Amino acid sequence: MQPQPLESRRNARVQAFCRLRDSAGARRDAGRFVLEGLRLCADCVETGGTLSALYVTKTALDKGGARMDALLSGAKEVFLISDPVAEKLSDTVTTQGVFAEVPFPKTRPFAPAAGERYLALDAVQNPQNLGAAARTAEALGLTGILLFGGCDRFSPKALRASMGALLRLPVWEAASVSETLAAAARVLPVFAAVPDKTALPVQQADFSGGAVVVVGNEANGVRPETLECARRLTVPMAGRAESLNAAAAAAILIWEMVRA
Amino acid sequence: MQPQPLESRRNARVQAFCRLRDSAGARRDAGRFVLEGLRLCADCVETGGTLSALYVTKTALDKGGARMDALLSGAKEVFLISDPVAEKLSDTVTTQGVFAEVPFPKTRPFAPAAGERYLALDAVQNPQNLGAAARTAEALGLTGILLFGGCDRFSPKALRASMGALLRLPVWEAASVSETLAAAARVLPVFAAVPDKTALPVQQADFSGGAVVVVGNEANGVRPETLECARRLTVPMAGRAESLNAAAAAAILIWEMVRA
Numbered sequence: 132m133q134p135q136p137l138e139s140r141r142n143a144r145v146q147a148f149c150r151l152r153d154s155a156g157a158r159r160d161a162g163r164f165v166l167e168g169l170r171l172c173a174d175c176v177e178t179g180g181t182l183s184a185l186y187v188t189k190t191a192l193d194k195g196g197a198r199m200d201a202l203l204s205g206a207k208e209v210f211l212i213s214d215p216v217a218e219k220l221s222d223t224v225t226t227q228g229v230f231a232e233v234p235f236p237k238t239r240p241f242a243p244a245a246g247e248r249y250l251a252l253d254a255v256q257n258p259q260n261l262g263a264a265a266r267t268a269e270a271l272g273l274t275g276i277l278l279f280g281g282c283d284r285f286s287p288k289a290l291r292a293s294m295g296a297l298l299r300l301p302v303w304e305a306a307s308v309s310e311t312l313a314a315a316a317r318v319l320p321v322f323a324a325v326p327d328k329t330a331l332p333v334q335q336a337d338f339s340g341g342a343v344v345v346v347g348n349e350a351n352g353v354r355p356e357t358l359e360c361a362r363r364l365t366v367p368m369a370g371r372a373e374s375l376n377a378a379a380a381a382a383i384l385i386w387e388m389v390r391a
Numbered sequence: 392m393q394p395q396p397l398e399s400r401r402n403a404r405v406q407a408f409c410r411l412r413d414s415a416g417a418r419r420d421a422g423r424f425v426l427e428g429l430r431l432c433a434d435c436v437e438t439g440g441t442l443s444a445l446y447v448t449k450t451a452l453d454k455g456g457a458r459m460d461a462l463l464s465g466a467k468e469v470f471l472i473s474d475p476v477a478e479k480l481s482d483t484v485t486t487q488g489v490f491a492e493v494p495f496p497k498t499r500p501f502a503p504a505a506g507e508r509y510l511a512l513d514a515v516q517n518p519q520n521l522g523a524a525a526r527t528a529e530a531l532g533l534t535g536i537l538l539f540g541g542c543d544r545f546s547p548k549a550l551r552a553s554m555g556a557l558l559r560l561p562v563w564e565a566a567s568v569s570e571t572l573a574a575a576a577r578v579l580p581v582f583a584a585v586p587d588k589t590a591l592p593v594q595q596a597d598f599s600g601g602a603v604v605v606v607g608n609e610a611n612g613v614r615p616e617t618l619e620c621a622r623r624l625t626v627p628m629a630g631r632a633e634s635l636n637a638a639a640a641a642a643i644l645i646w647e648m649v650r651a
Contacts (some may be wrong), residue, residue: 259519267639272629294633334650369532369649373554379527379642382635386643389629390594 134211137186140219144210148186148220148232155283162235164285167222169229173198174295180233182206188217188228199229206231222287235285241303241311245318247274248338248388251345253308253323253357254280255377260349262292263378264385265300269293271389275301277343279308279357312360315343323353323361324384326374330363338388346381394471397446400479404470408446408480408492415543422495424545427482429489433458434555440493442466448477448488459489466491482547495545501563501571505578507534508598508648511605513568513583513617514540515637520609522552523638524645525560529553531649535561537603539568539617572620575603583613583621584644586634590623598648606641 137144150157151165158164163183166172169191176182185206191199192211203209212220217228243249250268255261261282268276276297278284284297284304305311312321322336323345336342345361347353353361366375366383375383397404410417411425418424423443426432429451436442445466452459452471463469472480477488503509510528515521521542528536536557538544544557544564565571572581582596583605596602605621607613613621626635626643635643 263636263639266633266636268630270628270630270633270635271626292636296633366531366646367651368530373526373530373556375530375642376523376526376552376638378636379523379638382639382642383646386626386646391627 134187134192134209137210137216138213140215142216144184145216145219148230151232152220152222152287155286158285163232164235165287166231166233166290167220167229167287168227168291169198169202171290171295171298172202172229172231174298175231175233176201176205178299180236180298182231183234184208184210184232186210186212186216186220186230188212188214191228202229202231238303241277241305241314243315243318243343246341247319248341249273249275249277249315249343250381250385251277251279251343252282253345253353254348255282255346256349257377258283258286258289259292260377261286262289262297264346264381265293265296267378267382267385269296269300271385273300273385273388275303277311278302278304279311280348280354308357309360312343312357316360319343321345321361322364323347323358324380325352325358325363325365326368327363327365328367330365332367333364333384333387336364336387342388344384344388346377346384349377394447394452394469397470397476398473400475402476404444405476405479408490411492412480412482412547415546418545423492424495425547426491426493426550427480427489427547428487428551429458431550431555431558432462432489432491434558435491435493436461436465438559440496440558442491443494444468444470444492446470446472446476446480446490448472448474451488462489462491498563501537501565501574503575503578503603506601507579508601509533509535509537509575509603510641510645511537511539511603512542513605513613514608515542515606516609517637518543518546518549519552520637521546522549522557524606524641525553525556527638527642527645529556529560531645533560533645533648535563537571538562538564539571540614568617569620572603572617576620579603581605581621582624583607583618584640585612585618585623585625586628587623587625588627590625592627593624593644593647596624596647602648604644604648606637606644609637
């Protein structure tokens, strides 16, 4: 496909891309999100995603390579962008000059089975924490991720911090915490992490038949409505009474879920 | 002490503060670093640190409180800054209007003892990772932290991500990796984390007599010179062949060091 030239930072497509990049609301309204970087875009195509539009600089196009070929043949529209447009689209310090718009993936029904292992994030606000937790979940081989309370899986920062794990891992966004955890509880034990010495120490939990483990918001922890559906679990802290960072807590909990 | 007014963003002290905030080199040259926020400044004073200068807005001063009293009585010089100066000094989106300059703490000799537990970071570049690892190390009760290869403990981002742990925990910056790890190895086992299936799985390591565990650079891992002084250890990854984020790896390793 012959790329269409796109040279003005004021072009309506450029403006629309920036809105999708910066606003979760704009993403929801459009049903699309954006990606930056050759690797994330390739991750998306390799996992069955569709690029509704691909934006590349001449430098990136000339560099080419197998990944770029896959992007070019997979994209519905391709735009050859100027360096000023690339700077405008970019969310990073030094851009590779490769961007895409991607429709939200189809949501499948959440159908957990015995033996499966899920991390659930409840109203986690910081996209870096969401991305880092997804990266750990993928590296350690969890089945998938559940998101409650508006965790933003399509935030560019979360996608980048996840190193693409948020594109590759099965992810469910659950509108109803109680229904989702009730469905899970029919086949799996459901735990929620709390900073509370009286809760079950994580190393004593039995994860041999799989589990769902919920990690909560950075400031407020797991929400009461979520706690009602779960057994309280804790990472015992021997040090000062500070809490763990959400991504660090997730790493320890995920590790315990898979630790042989 | 009567605060001195400081209203111009072009004041030489303001410029100097910003250089200390933004440049590790400027910090080294001056032997000072900077803090932002009431809590971090209070953490510093409570752990025996000295504020060579304190900068506060009228709003912050009027708000007062026990922590502010401690800062005011502990600071060698106090400046009452205008809101524009506060914005200039700030590294955050919404500033509290409280800043300090602090001399580097005195370095004590590193004298490890049997039973102690240390995390060592080898050329970790990302200040968020350094800060998050320090926060986990403190929460889980490690003895202290060793820094090799230029990890920047006085970066404002690292200090903030550590939630003050980098001020409270004993931290050593080691010029010579081999000498430091040789000293440690006389009383403690020394391990280095690698993404390598042939290395010792971390859950099989014996941490009962204490240990030093080294986590390496985000892109390149532990440096060869450091690996030479340590036994190779790994967090087994069942998932796709992606590596863990440095802070997530540190969280799992620290947890295993203290796991009862």
